[in-house]
Amino acid sequence: MKLKAESNQRTVTYSPSWTLIPTHYCRNTCGYCVFVEREGARAQLVSIAQARLEIERARAAGATELLMMSGEGVETSRHIRAQLKSEGFACYVDYLICIARTALERDMLPHINIGNVTFEELTALRSVVPSMGMMLETIDNALRGRAAHNRAPDKEPARRMETLRAAGRARVPFTTGLLVGIGETMRAREETLHSIAEIQIAYGHIQEAIVQPFTPHAGTAMENCAAPCFEEMRDVVQLAREILPPEVIVQIPPNIAARFVELVEAGARDLGGVSPDGDRINPRERWLAPKTYAKALATRGYTLQARLAVHRKWITPRWLAAETLQATRRVTQRLPKFKANVCHATNGDAHAHVSCYTIATI
Numbered sequence: 001m002k003l004k005a006e007s008n009q010r011t012v013t014y015s016p017s018w019t020l021i022p023t024h025y026c027r028n029t030c031g032y033c034v035f036v037e038r039e040g041a042r043a044q045l046v047s048i049a050q051a052r053l054e055i056e057r058a059r060a061a062g063a064t065e066l067l068m069m070s071g072e073g074v075e076t077s078r079h080i081r082a083q084l085k086s087e088g089f090a091c092y093v094d095y096l097i098c099i100a101r102t103a104l105e106r107d108m109l110p111h112i113n114i115g116n117v118t119f120e121e122l123t124a125l126r127s128v129v130p131s132m133g134m135m136l137e138t139i140d141n142a143l144r145g146r147a148a149h150n151r152a153p154d155k156e157p158a159r160r161m162e163t164l165r166a167a168g169r170a171r172v173p174f175t176t177g178l179l180v181g182i183g184e185t186m187r188a189r190e191e192t193l194h195s196i197a198e199i200q201i202a203y204g205h206i207q208e209a210i211v212q213p214f215t216p217h218a219g220t221a222m223e224n225c226a227a228p229c230f231e232e233m234r235d236v237v238q239l240a241r242e243i244l245p246p247e248v249i250v251q252i253p254p255n256i257a258a259r260f261v262e263l264v265e266a267g268a269r270d271l272g273g274v275s276p277d278g279d280r281i282n283p284r285e286r287w288l289a290p291k292t293y294a295k296a297l298a299t300r301g302y303t304l305q306a307r308l309a310v311h312r313k314w315i316t317p318r319w320l321a322a323e324t325l326q327a328t329r330r331v332t333q334r335l336p337k338f339k340a341n342v343c344h345a346t347n348g349d350a351h352a353h354v355s356c357y358t359i360a361t362i
């Protein structure tokens with residue numbers, strides 16, 4: 001089965017996803033983070049047996065992507081080092097490879113985001129992982145002295161740029177992006193986008209760039225800071241579309257970015273992972289059912305299409321290891337397919353489309 005072109009101007013994509021958090025432990029303390037835990041069960045490592053159960057739940061729910069996401073510097077925790085040893089793993093990457101392989105065997109594609117990684121780690125992971133990600137967030141060094149990143153050594157821009165380059169050298173299709181509204185200037189946003197564009201021109205592995213709004217959370221250093229307004233988000237999406245090479249898809253998260261259809265009109269073409277299990281990073285902001293997004297998009301003449309964790313352009317032997325390339329063919333069969341019948345309104349009102357829009361599984 002062949003996927004239809006994702007680059008179609010009126011097509012918006014999303015990935016049916018499920019999030020597995022190996023651990024909430026992280027050595028950083030970003031000024032906006034409600035994910036990190038240093039004590040208790042959530043700071044421990046999920047056992048392989050638990051991970052297998054989670055993969056079965058994900059598959060039963062129809063997910064085709066297993067998003068594995070954790071904090072950084074996980075092996076600085078002596079509890080986690082002890083857990084890895086007791087499960088028979090030499091390191092965190094070996095543990096992740098074991099879970100990723102289980103996902104592949106169950107016809108799900110793992111996508112891993114564990115922050116900064118080395119070339120050697122990327123090379124090991126790519127044997128069973130078709131795509132990875134890490135938010136660059138911002139290239140603005142000034143934030144290292146402010147609430148956002150003053151206690152987050154792994155957010156040093158040079159360090160994150162090195163990870164993006166290492167992923168390019170290792171030929172790992174990669175997702176990165178900006179976090180908008182953490183104290184950076186508009187000029188810094190522009191420079192961050194130019195940095196991503198330069199990386200893409202040099203290596204060709206950046207499949208998408210997320211434009212994600214900062215969300216204030218109670219109990220964090222930035223709880224009283226304001227989230228970016230819609231106009232700011234729209235301007236950054238437009239800027240991203242102008243600066244990034246055309247093959248880099250601009251992604252927006254529809255559960256935390258207000259007025260997502262207008263952001264699509266500004267240039268975004270992907271909604272990222274949409275999970276029936278909720279957003280594990282922003283637990284208050286659940287996703288709606290894909291059909292609901294499809295219906296909203298259809299009012300402006302866009303079609304929603306499910307995609308794999310790795311975008312179509314990168315599904316080639318150059319970018320994927322043999323095991324993951326074979327898995328993409330099998331997982332494609334499991335993608336939900338939408339058929340949108342959009343009647344053309346006779347009164348010229350684009351919104352009249354909604355009254356005769358249907359969606360069906362084909």
Ligand code: SF4
Nearest residue numbers: 026028029030033071
């Ligand atoms: S690096 Fe990620 S997980 Fe760690 S504190 Fe920052 S935002 Fe949270």
